[in-house]
């Protein structure tokens with residue numbers, strides 16, 4: 001751990017809170033993302049390496065004044081909003097981030113729009129973040145920047161604060177150079193120069209690290225690369241893999257929570273046979289259509305299973321004002337209808353499909369009620385759902401079918417790993433999972449759980465900051481040689 005002097009500043013596109021109105025008064029509503037729990041648990045550690053409150057800088061619809069009034073509810077986090085004018089935000093967030101980088105980095109180049117105004121807005125928004133952070137940064141502060149919305153920010157801050165420690169973590173896949181090079185040359189340079197402003201750059205997997213280093217090598221052959229280190233001439237930068245994890249105990253404990261037990265019992269009463277479960281945001285990267293086609297093929301190939309298994313598929317609304325997402329939703333609705341019409345019977349529905357978000361207790365109950373989790377993104381930076389499923393299986397039962405295209409596949413080798421676009425592979429995996437002997441389920445589940453129990457979200461954060469600390473020592477040593 002670093003024996004740090006200053007405070008920790010987090011920069012992420014969104015603030016971890018928003019103001020909601022309840023019973024005629026205003027309250028802070030905390031987002032339940034993995035990063036928020038990581039940061040909160042870090043702040044309560046005995047050897048917390050930073051001083052004071054954590055400053056979290058992010059976009060918000062609420063003003064600084066409104067948020068300040070509720071500071072007492074925010075615990076150790078000072079929420080500092082960045083105001084991005086609506087017309088810039090549309091081109092920056094919906095445009096450059098979600099209409100270009102998201103599809104491109106998830107290997108959907110045909111969905112990517114290379115619009116010049118997007119790029120200008122992206123630069124402008126990153127500058128707004130830099131300006132806001134500059135107002136609060138003091139010598140000795142550490143700045144930890146997150147994700148694809150803020151790739152330009154490390155360099156903007158490095159220029160202003162050459163002596164501060166800056167770290168960056170990338171939550172989505174970093175693609176191979178053949179995909180990255182589809183970006184115009186000046187955009188490529190802005191993004192890579194931007195990220196290289198950080199001291200430590202973290203990705204979920206070794207593959208993403210390799211692709212990033214390969215891209216740097218193509219753009220800057222003069223930078224010396226040694227293992228995970230890059231020597232930029234005047235600075236040493238480290239690039240490494242830190243597979244993000246989950247709050248294992250939260251999901252493990254949920255198994256016995258009365259509310260979760262109650263919902264689980266109700267689910268099992270309503271579906272008195274095998275349950276296959278999936279939950280994802282509506283997104284083309286999640287492989288929903290391939291998954292349904294694979295399930296349909298399974299039912300076609302295995303008449304004996306008809307009437308004895310139900311696929312419970314939850315899709316969480318997301319970005320559904322965007323045309324391509326609306327189209328995906330329509331195609332999903334139609335395919336579910338087709339499968340239910342083709343195989344359904346008066347007392348059996350092959351797919352129970354819900355388009356909504358779930359409260360935590362219901363999610364935990366669905367995880368622990370299902371015999372198989374079918375997690376088949378066609379591309380995913382990590383995927384936390386598969387880890388949450390494992391952590392929820394306090395009973396050591398259940399089978400995880402996982403796409404080899406999810407970052408998590410690198411760690412979860414006891415899952416049944418499949419190619420999500422190979423429908424035969426999906427269909428065969430479903431049959432194998434449903435017919436797996438309980439002893440084999442237990443053996444696999446125990447191994448998976450043991451790994452996640454050790455490498456949970458706290459270990460992830462500690463690992464990241466321990467690495468940052470040894471990098472600082474190495475940088476110091478180099479300064480004096």
Ligand code: GDG
Pocket residue numbers: 032034171172244279280281316356357358359360363380381382383384385388
């Ligand atoms: C990025 C990367 C990477 C979803 N629906 C409900 C609900 N969720 C929760 C899940 C899980 C999270 O949302 C989704 O996890 P993902 O892993 O898909 O992450 P994203 O936030 O989409 O995005 C991804 C991640 O960052 C972390 O680095 O793994 O690859 O794309 O925690 O439980 N939770 C509740 N109700 C829902 O309806 N309560």
